[in-house]
Amino acid sequence: MVARRRGCPRWAGADRRRYSGAAAGRAGGAVNRGKPNAVRGSAADFASGAATIIRLAARGDGATADGRFVQGAAVGDGVFFDGDRVTITPGPGHVVPVCRHVPECGGCQLQHVTDAAYADFVADRIVRALAHAGVAVADMMPVAMSPPRSRRRASLRAVRRGADLLLGFNAEASHRIIDIAQCEVLAPELFGLVAPLRALLKASLAQGQGAGVTLTMSDTGTDVLLANIAAETIAQIERLTGFAAAHDLARLSVEGAHGVETVAMARMPVLAMGGVPVTLPPAPFLQATRAGEAALVAAVAEAVGTAKRVADLFCGLGTFALPLSARAKVLAADAAGPAVAALESAARQFGRPVQAMHRDLFRRPLTTTELNAFDAVVFDPPRAGAEAQSRMLAASKVPIVVAVSCNPSTFARDAAILIKGGYRLSRLWPVAQFRWSTHVELVAEFNR
Numbered sequence: 484m485v486a487r488r489r490g491c492p493r494w495a496g497a498d499r500r501r502y503s504g505a506a507a508g509r510a511g512g513a514v515n516r517g518k519p520n521a522v523r524g525s526a527a528d529f530a531s532g533a534a535t536i537i538r539l540a541a542r543g544d545g546a547t548a549d550g551r552f553v554q555g556a557a558v559g560d561g562v563f564f565d566g567d568r569v570t571i572t573p574g575p576g577h578v579v580p581v582c583r584h585v586p587e588c589g590g591c592q593l594q595h596v597t598d599a600a601y602a603d604f605v606a607d608r609i610v611r612a613l614a615h616a617g618v619a620v621a622d623m624m625p626v627a628m629s630p631p632r633s634r635r636r637a638s639l640r641a642v643r644r645g646a647d648l649l650l651g652f653n654a655e656a657s658h659r660i661i662d663i664a665q666c667e668v669l670a671p672e673l674f675g676l677v678a679p680l681r682a683l684l685k686a687s688l689a690q691g692q693g694a695g696v697t698l699t700m701s702d703t704g705t706d707v708l709l710a711n712i713a714a715e716t717i718a719q720i721e722r723l724t725g726f727a728a729a730h731d732l733a734r735l736s737v738e739g740a741h742g743v744e745t746v747a748m749a750r751m752p753v754l755a756m757g758g759v760p761v762t763l764p765p766a767p768f769l770q771a772t773r774a775g776e777a778a779l780v781a782a783v784a785e786a787v788g789t790a791k792r793v794a795d796l797f798c799g800l801g802t803f804a805l806p807l808s809a810r811a812k813v814l815a816a817d818a819a820g821p822a823v824a825a826l827e828s829a830a831r832q833f834g835r836p837v838q839a840m841h842r843d844l845f846r847r848p849l850t851t852t853e854l855n856a857f858d859a860v861v862f863d864p865p866r867a868g869a870e871a872q873s874r875m876l877a878a879s880k881v882p883i884v885v886a887v888s889c890n891p892s893t894f895a896r897d898a899a900i901l902i903k904g905g906y907r908l909s910r911l912w913p914v915a916q917f918r919w920s921t922h923v924e925l926v927a928e929f930n931r
Contacts, residue, residue, distance in 0.1 A: 536560045539604045541611075543592035543921045555586055557596045558603070572903040576600040581631075581667050588661040590652040590668060591787035591919035602626040605868070605915045609921045612891035616899040621908040621927065627778035629771070629916040634668045635700035636769050638735070639677075641684045648685035650677060650696070668918050672705060673698045676730060680707075683726050687712050695738075697766045701752035704733030708766045712737050714746050723747060736765045757806030761829040764821035768799050774831040774922070775916025779887060780806050782926035783861055786885040787811070790858035796844055796872060797864045801826040801837070803887070807861075808835040814847070814857070848872035851879045859883035868893025870900065877904025884929040891923055901929050 513625045532920050536545035536556045545556025553562055559574030580586075580594035593601055607627045613620055614891075640660050641650040651663035666674050676698065679842035686693055695710035707727075727735040727747035734748040743765045752763040757780075763769075770776035783803050787793060791811050795804040798815035800822045807813050813836065817823050820841050827839035844864075848871045854860060860881050862869050868890055876884055877900050884901060898908055906929040914924040 503676050511636055511708060511843055531564050531566065533561060533563045533672035534564060538607065538783065539593070539596070539600075541608060541917065541921065543604075554597055558600055564664065583665050584651075584661055584663060587654050588652050588663065589655040589657070590666070592655070592921050594667070594919045598628065601915065602628060602918070604921075605913050605923050608921075609891045609894075609911065609913055609925055612895040613898065615892075618895055618898050620901060621762060621911045624782075624910065626910045626913045626915055627775070629918050630775040631667050632674075633670055633772040633774060633918070634673065635670055635773060636771055637669055637673060637698050639696040639698070640693065641681075641688070641696060643685065643688040645690075648681050648688070648845070650681045650684065672700055676705065676707070679726070679730060683722070684709075684712070686722060699752065699763065699767065699769065701733055701754045701763055702760070703750045703753045704731060706734045706736075706752040706763060706765070707732055708736045708738055708743065710738040713739070714744065720746060721834075734765070738765070754800075756801050756829075757804075757809060757835075759801070759805045759829050759833045760834060761800050761805070762825050763800070764825055767822060767825075768819070770802060770916065772916045772918075775914055776802060778912070778914045778916070779924065779926055781801075782914075783807070783885055783887065786926065786928035787859045787883060790883060792857045792859075794849065794854065794857045794860045796849065796860065796862040797913070798823070798826065798839075799863070801829065803861050804837050805830065805835060805865065808837045811858075812836040812838075812839060814838045814841045816844060818843040818845070844869065844872055848875045851875055854879040857881055859885065861885040861887065863887035864893075866890040866893065870897060870898050873897040873900040874904075875904070879903050880931070882931050886927045886929065887925070888927070889922065889924045891925070894925065898929075905930055 514612035534547040536558050537548050538546050538558060540552055541545045544552040544554050546552055546559060553569055554673045556562060556571050557574060557577040559570035559576045563570040576597050577595060578597055582594060583685050584590060585594045606623060610620050632865060639650055641648060642660055649660040649662040651661045654661050663677060680696060687692060694712050697708040699706040714723055723735055724747045733750045733752045734745060736743050736745045752761045754763055770779060780803060784806060787807060793807050793811045795813055798804045798817045801815060804813045815826055815837055823839050823841045830837035854875060860876060862872055884906060886894060909930050910928045912926040916924060
């Protein structure tokens with residue numbers, strides 16, 4: 484059993500307070516969150532007694548039937564509230580986390596649940612978001628889950644504190660850095676750079692100075708971008724170039740007030756998409772894992788089917804455009820200039836029928852006239868979704884619309900717009916590539 488303190492309810496709109504508590508076993512150390520707005524007053528307003536966790540809430544907390552939230556609890560766990568303490572009795576869906584940094588590290592919220600429970604959480608996030616928007620659930624495929632230690636891209640933070648250099652992810656709901664000595668989500672090639680980077684940054688940063696580290700695995704080696712690291716003096720440049728050579732980096736760049744500067748490049752970072760090698764700009768947006776990308780690409784291809792004229796909106800480097808271009812003509816549009824340029828160059832060099840367009844689709848979504856030229860449209864917006872573009876799609880005659888989303892809430896909003904315009908949500912593919920986190924991705928097919 485795990486004993487924990489309970490968070491006090493706060494007034495409407497207030498943040499959730501957290502309390503540390505005594506813990507037994509590796510599952511310990513997590514805390515409970517009191518639900519805002521549920522009760523006004525102190526922890527004493529919660530009745531003591533036993534309850535059962537019936538579901539996982541959107542932030543990964545275990546939820547009881549009466550609306551109390553317990554961090555670190557799994558569905559089926561028994562919980563006993565006694566004053567300001569909560570004791571968890573693990574149920575069949577509870578496992579011991581494999582990482583020593585659970586629950587402090589914000590990289591994983593759900594290492595304490597079984598794979599089956601995690602898959603249920605991913606599907607439930609989507610179902611609840613759609614229900615909230617009044618959208619009926621489509622035919623949902625099984626959840627595609629990326630394996631542990633498979634993240635090929637990650638952003639870490641660093642800060643010099645006294646004699647120490649802290650490097651890692653932020654703590655849960657905090658700007659405090661967890662100095663990671665273990666990571667079960669990063670690919671071994673990336674985690675292997677953490678200790679050497681810690682030494683490099685310790686020698687490079689002044690007391691109290693912070694930095695950002697973006698690591699990207701490409702087909703030709705690892706690409707490293709350091710933010711807020713100087714590369715001006717001979718000593719600074721030699722330190723960085725020596726590090727890049729010692730660890731066989733494909734490229735090492737620094738980012739400062741004047742943009743990104745490449746300090747060392749042994750090989751151009753390249754990543755194949757749909758069989759086409761694409762040269763990567765510094766710190767590019769990529770799907771987090773190869774397995775996650777493969778699941779998304781396969782779902783998009785299945786939804787698009789035999790369409791011969793396809794638009795890929797918010798296309799990035801061409802994650803979907805290049806695979807689709809093997810059997811269709813593709814218009815690929817995005818506001819990220821370097822990504823669009825890299826896609827255009829790769830498609831031209833390898834003879835793929837891709838028309839790349841640099842366009843801000845939030846300010847200038849494709850119009851209904853433009854959209855009606857296509858047999859299928861794919862859109863993969865950031866977390867904010869694509870409300871303006873969805874309204875244009877809803878007014879169009881495009882027979883197949885495929886949504887790719889990393890935010891169930893904004894996806895549900897956009898789905899409701901499409902359905903109001905006459906589309907039907909036919910199929911849905913959930914993808915969990917941020918293993919053990921609360922981030923959920925999906926592909927959805929809409930038809931007229």
